[in-house]
Amino acid sequence: MSEPTPTTAEVAADFTGLWLAGEFRAAGEKYWAEDIVSVEPRALPDGTGAECRGIEALRKKNLRWCSTHGIEDLSIDGPFVTGDHFALFVDMLIAHAGQRTPHSEIAVFTVRDGRIVEERFFYE
């Protein structure tokens, strides 16, 4: 018997719980769709482009970033669910190259058929 497809609210709650537990990669593996698109305001300093398409590109992006950065003092407001999207307001300290930098962002996710098909990050 197959599991019923989770609702957007169920995906949002479980995904956010995994992030809060520091399980970013597990959250992605559980919910990224094969054709997920990830969009940042601009290309990352490590060379990752502003827009990544497909689960393999996201795995590479994630691995590259996580191998050189740590996340400390993570706090999240949300998830806030509106239609097939959910949003988080995320505060953290990013540990990188011996420094800790505060970072706030709005993260917006689009869910279809129980999977995340788009993640879009908003910050300065």
Next chain:
Amino acid sequence: MSEPTPTTAEVAADFTGLWLAGEFRAAGEKYWAEDIVSVEPRALPDGTGAECRGIEALRKKNLRWCSTHGIEDLSIDGPFVTGDHFALFVDMLIAHAGQRTPHSEIAVFTVRDGRIVEERFFYE
């Protein structure tokens, strides 16, 4: 000569400036696309549905809400532009029926051809 189509960043800056000046309706009239879609987490208490489609539906929604509510102490973080979207973090006091209620929301807008084709509001 026709004006060049504004970029997402230009739309975001001007639209946000109009909101900060209290010119919500003017902001809509200037930037809403004819086929704009507006999405709230749920139907509003005044009977407006969670999803409104088309500029005439948005005019009605806006007029209905603004005729019975005031916005005070508006503050906005943003706009934050990511691809063809921009996001605002909005704090305000909503004056309604003799009471003032704090309200925070994330508002996300999708821009195409210099017009807003979707607005989506995230709050508890």
